[in-house]
Amino acid sequence: xxxxxxxxxxxxxxxxxxxxxxxxxxxxxxxxxxxxxxxxxxxxxxxxxxxxxxxxxxxxxxxxxxxxxxxxxxxxxxxxxxxxxxxxxxxxxxxxxxxxxxxxxxxxxxxxxxxxxxxxxxxxxxxxxxxxxxxxxxxxxxxxxxxxxxxxxxxxxxxxxxxxxxxxxxxxxxxxxxxxxxxxxxxxxxxxxxxxxxxxxxxxxxxxxxxxxxxxxxxxxxxxxxxxxxxxxxxxxxx
Numbered sequence: 482x483x484x485x486x487x488x489x490x491x492x493x494x495x496x497x498x499x500x501x502x503x504x505x506x507x508x509x510x511x512x513x514x515x516x517x518x519x520x521x522x523x524x525x526x527x528x529x530x531x532x533x534x535x536x537x538x539x540x541x542x543x544x545x546x547x548x549x550x551x552x553x554x555x556x557x558x559x560x561x562x563x564x565x566x567x568x569x570x571x572x573x574x575x576x577x578x579x580x581x582x583x584x585x586x587x588x589x590x591x592x593x594x595x596x597x598x599x600x601x602x603x604x605x606x607x608x609x610x611x612x613x614x615x616x617x618x619x620x621x622x623x624x625x626x627x628x629x630x631x632x633x634x635x636x637x638x639x640x641x642x643x644x645x646x647x648x649x650x651x652x653x654x655x656x657x658x659x660x661x662x663x664x665x666x667x668x669x670x671x672x673x674x675x676x677x678x679x680x681x682x683x684x685x686x687x688x689x690x691x692x693x694x695x696x697x698x699x700x701x702x703x704x705x706x707x708x709x710x711x712x713x714x715x716x717x718x719x720x
Contacts, residue, residue, distance in 0.1 A: 518664050522696075524536060526673040528551060533565075533673065557605075563606050583615050588621075592627040595628065613628050644684060662701065670685050
């Protein structure tokens with residue numbers, strides 16, 4: 482029988498995946514996507530009544546697509562906004578129903594939460610999500626198994642802007658999330674402040690035009706995690 486400390490270490494080990502790439506690889510938990518000519522732009526924690534429309538408008542103006550990891554309880558509060566995301570051609574994915582650390586949930590509670598989140602997204606958007614990212618990027622072994630058993634593809638990120646912090650600025654977010662940018666990167670941003678510093682979405686929305694400009698300057702395409710890659714650059718799409 483394993484000692485309690487060994488069991489605890491096993492249970493918590495996937496939580497290292499967002500910051501320790503070898504752990505992510507061992508768990509088959511991708512931090513990047515497959516298109517080396519593109520960068521996947523992703524947003525967590527929405528929809529948000531102010532942050533999401535601001536982000537959607539910038540994406541529309543740039544002709545860019547993105548992936549939104551939606552929270553079920555927020556979708557239920559803003560179903561029309563969730564539908565707008567999908568209607569604009571972006572990929573809707575599931576984050577959770579309630580934004581909680583999976584290490585604190587029983588396997589049954591985690592699975593029930595994800596199923597409820599899927600149902601909320603599907604009801605609002607007419608699209609059943611098949612991509613998942615756990616709150617905080619933290620999975621337990623049981624949570625990973627549950628996500629895959631539900632037919633979902635879990636994914637993390639390769640670059641982030643720490644845009645949930647009160648101290649974050651548009652400049653700091655854009656600089657950090659695009660540092661050493663490469664094709665296949667997955668960028669993590671947040672279009673909502675439900676679980677972050679109040680009004681942190683404002684800095685993210687202000688940073689997004691520069692983020693997209695830097696992606697284009699690197700001769701890459703901002704894209705979602707699913708669907709065909711656009712053939713146009715963001716500049717061509719808006720000219």
